[in-house]
Amino acid sequence: MKRIYIVAFLMLLCTMADAQIMAKLKEIGMENIRCVQTPETTTVAFENNVYRGTYTGIGKAVTACLDGIPGGNLQMVVLENRIPRFCLLYTSDAADE
Numbered sequence: 001m002k003r004i005y006i007v008a009f010l011m012l013l014c015t016m017a018d019a020q021i022m023a024k025l026k027e028i029g030m031e032n033i034r035c036v037q038t039p040e041t042t043t044v045a046f047e048n049n050v051y052r053g054t055y056t057g058i059g060k061a062v063t064a065c066l067d068g069i070p071g072g073n074l075q076m077v078v079l080e081n082r083i084p085r086f087c088l089l090y091t092s093d094a095a096d097e
């Protein structure tokens with residue numbers, strides 16, 4: 001029974017982190033945002049239509065996502081016209097250095 005409560009609590013935390021990341025990305029103008037979390041990695045896909053060029057707003061998006069995840073790895077997929085163009089993997093090991 002305790003396992004069920006632990007799993008439910010972890011799912012609630014993941015849902016809250018997803019919503020927080022999506023809200024922050026939407027706040028800086030990103031579109032077509034999708035977020036999926038596993039215990040090790042948070043994967044975020046988004047389209048940048050606000051800043052000139054596909055890659056210009058990535059720094060702001062990285063900052064927004066890192067503020068929103070509780071820990072672990074971050075994988076970001078930048079979309080252009082809903083097609084993946086760039087994938088960035090930020091590991092928790094890099095954060096320690």
